Amino acid sequence: MTSYITTPIYYVNAQPHLGHAYTTIVADTYNRFRRLCGESVRFQTGTDEHGDKIVEAAEKEGVTPRQYVDSISAIFRQTWPLLDIEADRYIRTTDGDHIAVVQRILQQVYDRGDIYFDTYRGLYCKGCERYLTEKELVDGKCPDHQKAPELIEEENYFFRMSKYRQQLINHIEQHPEFITPERYRNEVLSLLGEPLADLCISRPKSRLTWGIELPFDTNFVTYVWFDALINYLTGLGYPDEGFRAFWSGCEHLIAKDILKPHAVYWPTMLLSLGLPLYKKLHVHGYWNVDDTKMSKSLGNVVRPRALVERYGIDTVRYFLLREMSFGLDSSFTAELIAGRHNSDLANDLGNLFSRTAAMVQKYRHGRVPEPGRQQPEDARLREAAESMLRLYLENMAQFRFHLALQAVWEFIGLANKYIVDNEPWVLAKEERFSVRLDTVLYTLLESLRLLTLVLQPIMPRAAAKMAAGLGLSLTDLSSFERHGHWGGLAAGAALVEGDVLFPRLAKETSVVVEKTAHPAKEKEKGTQAEGTISFEQFQRLDLRVAEITAAERIEGSERLYKLVVRAPEERTVVAGIARYYSAAELVGKKVVIVANLKPVKLMGVLSQGMVLAAREKSTAGERLVLTAVDGDIAAGSGVA
Numbered sequence: 001m002t003s004y005i006t007t008p009i010y011y012v013n014a015q016p017h018l019g020h021a022y023t024t025i026v027a028d029t030y031n032r033f034r035r036l037c038g039e040s041v042r043f044q045t046g047t048d049e050h051g052d053k054i055v056e057a058a059e060k061e062g063v064t065p066r067q068y069v070d071s072i073s074a075i076f077r078q079t080w081p082l083l084d085i086e087a088d089r090y091i092r093t094t095d096g097d098h099i100a101v102v103q104r105i106l107q108q109v110y111d112r113g114d115i116y117f118d119t120y121r122g123l124y125c126k127g128c129e130r131y132l133t134e135k136e137l138v139d140g141k142c143p144d145h146q147k148a149p150e151l152i153e154e155e156n157y158f159f160r161m162s163k164y165r166q167q168l169i170n171h172i173e174q175h176p177e178f179i180t181p182e183r184y185r186n187e188v189l190s191l192l193g194e195p196l197a198d199l200c201i202s203r204p205k206s207r208l209t210w211g212i213e214l215p216f217d218t219n220f221v222t223y224v225w226f227d228a229l230i231n232y233l234t235g236l237g238y239p240d241e242g243f244r245a246f247w248s249g250c251e252h253l254i255a256k257d258i259l260k261p262h263a264v265y266w267p268t269m270l271l272s273l274g275l276p277l278y279k280k281l282h283v284h285g286y287w288n289v290d291d292t293k294m295s296k297s298l299g300n301v302v303r304p305r306a307l308v309e310r311y312g313i314d315t316v317r318y319f320l321l322r323e324m325s326f327g328l329d330s331s332f333t334a335e336l337i338a339g340r341h342n343s344d345l346a347n348d349l350g351n352l353f354s355r356t357a358a359m360v361q362k363y364r365h366g367r368v369p370e371p372g373r374q375q376p377e378d379a380r381l382r383e384a385a386e387s388m389l390r391l392y393l394e395n396m397a398q399f400r401f402h403l404a405l406q407a408v409w410e411f412i413g414l415a416n417k418y419i420v421d422n423e424p425w426v427l428a429k430e431e432r433f434s435v436r437l438d439t440v441l442y443t444l445l446e447s448l449r450l451l452t453l454v455l456q457p458i459m460p461r462a463a464a465k466m467a468a469g470l471g472l473s474l475t476d477l478s479s480f481e482r483h484g485h486w487g488g489l490a491a492g493a494a495l496v497e498g499d500v501l502f503p504r505l506a507k508e509t510s511v512v513v514e515k516t517a518h519p520a521k522e523k524e525k526g527t528q529a530e531g532t533i534s535f536e537q538f539q540r541l542d543l544r545v546a547e548i549t550a551a552e553r554i555e556g557s558e559r560l561y562k563l564v565v566r567a568p569e570e571r572t573v574v575a576g577i578a579r580y581y582s583a584a585e586l587v588g589k590k591v592v593i594v595a596n597l598k599p600v601k602l603m604g605v606l607s608q609g610m611v612l613a614a615r616e617k618s619t620a621g622e623r624l625v626l627t628a629v630d631g632d633i634a635a636g637s638g639v640a
C-alpha cells in the first residue's frame with residue numbers, strides 16, 4: 001500500500017501563519033502515521049507562485065515577481081522544519097518540471113477537444129483568483145474577502161468542465177469517502193446539483209504576464225488554479241508511469257475555503273485526462289484567534305515561529321490536533337494552549353513518565369523488571385491500553401485526531417490512577433511485595449512504551465525523548481503491527497535518565513500576535529520617548545460614556561456579546577466579556593467606549609467601537625472588569 005498526502009500549495013502573497021501551519025502539521029502527522037502503518041509514504045507541500053495576487057504583492061514591495069516569490073517561498077520552506085515537518089518534496093509552481101507538466105497537460109486537454117475559445121463576462125474576485133457566481137455573493141460581495149468582485153469581459157480559453165459534471169456526481173455518490181467530512185461532500189453534491197459553467201483557464205497577456213504560457217497560444221498565460229492543481233501530479237514525476245504507484249494512494253488535505261477548486265475543477269481535469277481520480281479529499285475548518293478571523297488589518301495574525309518560541313514544537317502540534325474537531329472551526333486562545341500544555345502535557349503525560357521513571361530508578365536501579373503474575377488491576381490497564389490502541393488507529397485513519405488523542409489521554413488518566421491505586425512506594429517498603437512491585441512497574445513502563453509508539457506522529461520530538469528514556473531506539477517503535485502489542489518491553493533493559501518532558505509554563509500569557517509595523521507610528525518614534533504618546537495623539541482617541549441598552553450572545557462564540565449602546569447615538573459594539581457578565585447585568589450599565597475605532601466585523605457582526613475593561617491576569621486565570629463612571633452622567637459625554 002502507498003500513501004501520498006498533500007497540502008495546498010500556499011500563495012506567497014502572505015507569510016506562513018497558524019492556518020497554514022495547521023494544515024501542514026496535520027499532513028506531516030498523517031504521513032508519519034501511515035509510515036507506522038507499514039505503508040510506503042510520500043508527502044508534498046509547496047508554494048503557488050503565479051497570478052494577479054502575486055504580481056500585486058511584488059509591486060507593493062517594489063521588487064520583481066521573481067525576486068518576490070523567491071524570498072517568500074524560502075520563508076515557507078524554512079518554517080516547516082521549525083515545526084518538525086518533513087516533506088519529501090517542496091514544490092514551487094515556478095519549478096521547471098512543473099511548468100513543463102502544466103504545458104503538456106494543457107496540450108493533452110486541448111487535443112482532446114476539451115478546450116475552446118470564447119468571450120466571457122463574469123464577476124471576478126482577485127482574492128479567490130476565480131470568477132464567482134451571483135449565488136456565491138453575500139450583499140454583492142465575496143464572503144471570504146469582503147470585496148465586491150470586478151465585472152470583467154474578455155476573450156479567453158475555456159475548459160469543458162460541464163461535460164464531466166454527471167460523471168463526477170456518479171463518482172462522489174459511489175465513493176462515500178471521496179470527500180470527508182460528510183458535510184463537505186453534501187456541499188459539493190449540492191453545488192453540482194446546479195448547472196455547472198465551463199472553467200475559464202487563461203488570462204490574456206495584456207492583463208497578466210506572470211504565468212505559464214499556453215502551449216497553443218502564446219498570447220495567453222494559464223489561469224493560476226489550472227496551473228496550481230497540477231502540482232499534485234508534477235510532484236510524482238508525471239507523465240512518467242511511475243507516478244501511478246503513489247497516485248493510487250493520494251489524499252489531499254485542504255481547508256473549506258478551497259473546496260470548489262479541489263472537489264470540482266480538479267476531478268473534472270483528471271477525468272478529461274483519462275486519469276483515475278485522487279483517493280480522498282479531507283476538508284478542515286478555519287482557525288480563528290480569540291473568536292475573531294485572523295487578519296493583518298486586525299493585527300491578530302499568529303505566526304508559527306512565535307508559537308514555537310513560546311510553547312515549544314510538541315505543544316503546538318499537540319494543541320492544534322487536540323483542539324480542532326476536524327471539519328469544524330476552532331478558536332485559538334493563549335489560555336487554551338497554555339491550559340493544554342500544563343494539564344495534558346506537563347501534568348498528565350509528563351508526570352506519568354517522570355514518576356514511573358523515578359520509581360524504576362529508585363527501586364530497581366533503572367532496569368526494566370521482570371513482571372510477575374498479572375492481577376486483575378494489571379489486566380484492566382493492559383485491556384485499556386489495547387482498547388486505546390484500537391480507538392487511536394481507527395480515528396487517526398479517519399482524520400479524527402481529536403478523538404484519537406482523547407482516547408490516548410483517557411488511557412493516560414487510567415495509568416496515573418493505577419499508580420495511586422497500587423501505591424508502589426508502599427510495596428517498596430517490604431521485601432515480600434517485591435514481585436508485585438516488579439509487575440506494577442513493568443505494567444507502567446509497558447504502558448509508556450505503547451504511549452510513545454502512538455504519540456510519535458503527533459509529537460515526534462517528545463516521543464523520541466520518551467523512547468530514549470525507556471532505553472528504546474526508534475527502530476523499536478517503527479510499526480504498529482510489530483510493536484503495537486502488550487509485552488514488547490524486554491526485562492533487564494536499562495532506562496536512561498533525561499530532562500523533564502514538558503516544563504510547566506510559568507503563567508498565563510496573551511496570544512502571540514504579529515506586531516504590524518505601522519508606518520505612521522514609526523515616524524513618530526524618532527521624536528518622542530519610547531513607550532510614551534503625545535497629548536495630540538491622546539486627543540485623537542474619541543472616548544465616550546455609553547449606555548448599554550441591549551446585550552445578546554453571538555452565536556458560535558463563547559466570549560462575545562453583541563451590545564447595543566447609546567453614545568449618544570445608537571451603535572453596535574462587540575465585546576469579549578461573555579465569560580464575566582450576564583446579559584441581564586449589562587443592560588443599563590454606563591461604560592466607556594473608544595468611539596472612533598475603525599469599525600470591524602467580528603463573527604459577522606459589525607463592531608463600531610470598543611468597550612474598555614480592566615484585565616487582571618494571574619496563575620488562577622484571567623478576570624475582566626468593565627470600566628465604569630463614578631456617578632450619573634449623560635450617555636455620550638466625552639472622557640478626557
Ligand code: MSP
Nearest residue numbers: 008009010011019020023048228229254255286287
Ligand atoms: N494557492 C491556493 C491553493 C492551491 S492548491 C492547488 C491557496 N493558497 S492559500 O495560501 O490561500 O492557502 C489556503 C490554505 O491555507 C487553506 O486551504 C488552509 O489549508 C490554510 N489556511 C489558511 N488560513 C487558514 C485558517 N485560518 N485556518 C485553517 N487553515 C487555513 O488557497
